[in-house]
Each structure stands twice: as C-alpha cells, then as structure tokens.
Amino acid sequence: MERANLEIALERGHFGAADHLLDLHRHRASGQLGDGDLIALAGMGRGMHWACTLLEC
Numbered sequence: 139m140e141r142a143n144l145e146i147a148l149e150r151g152h153f154g155a156a157d158h159l160l161d162l163h164r165h166r167a168s169g170q171l172g173d174g175d176l177i178a179l180a181g182m183g184r185g186m187h188w189a190c191t192l193l194e195c
Contacts, residue, residue: 141165155181162193171195 143161153160158179165171173195180190 141170157181166195 143157146161146164147157150160158181162171162177162179171177175195177193177195178190179193180188182188
C-alpha cells in the first residue's frame with residue numbers, strides 16, 4: 139500500500155485522473171524512484187473501461 143495513492147488521497151482527497159500524476163511526483167520527490175525504474179499507471183472508468191500507461195524514469 140505504501141506505493142499506491144492511498145496516502146495522498148487521505149491527505150488531499152481525490153483528484154480523478156490527476157491522482158496518478160500527483161502520486162508519481164510525490165514518489166519521485168522522495169527519492170523512492172530512480173533512473174530506469176518502470177512505473178505502471180493504471181485506472182478504471184465507468185463500465186468496463188480501463189487504461190494503463192508504462193513509464194520509465
């Protein structure tokens with residue numbers, strides 16, 4: 139759970155599609171992610187819609 143967006147959601151609320159980007163910034167700023175790390179940003183929408191983006195730091 140420490141690598142999910144739960145902590146930022148409890149601190150600041152839900153930002154919809156921006157949750158992933160805010161949490162990604164928090165992990166980068168804290169040094170938890172380094173060059174070459176692979177990150178998956180996954181989300182779900184209404185019905186059976188989902189999306190996933192892979193990023194490399």
